[in-house]
């Protein structure tokens with residue numbers, strides 16, 4: 001078995017370990033609901049991936065939870081529509 005000839009200094013050891021750190025997770029935005037999502041994964045909020053519904057998010061919820069989640073999604077869409085309208089008005093004023 002190969003045996004190290006000399007002991008490595010703390011400096012050399014620590015310089016090697018300087019790169020062994022955790023990197024922050026890179027998140028992108030869900031195009032449908034705007035929630036932060038991992039790349040190449042379906043959105044856990046709305047269940048959409050690549051413009052299609054990949055899973056039914058509401059399937060495993062109880063009746064009460066379903067109502068709550070559906071309400072939240074509707075409110076989000078309302079906000080989204082309002083923002084879109086606001087942008088259109090802004091563009092109109094520019095022209």
Ligand SMILES: [Zn+2]
Nearest residue numbers: 030033043046
């Ligand atoms: Zn989503």
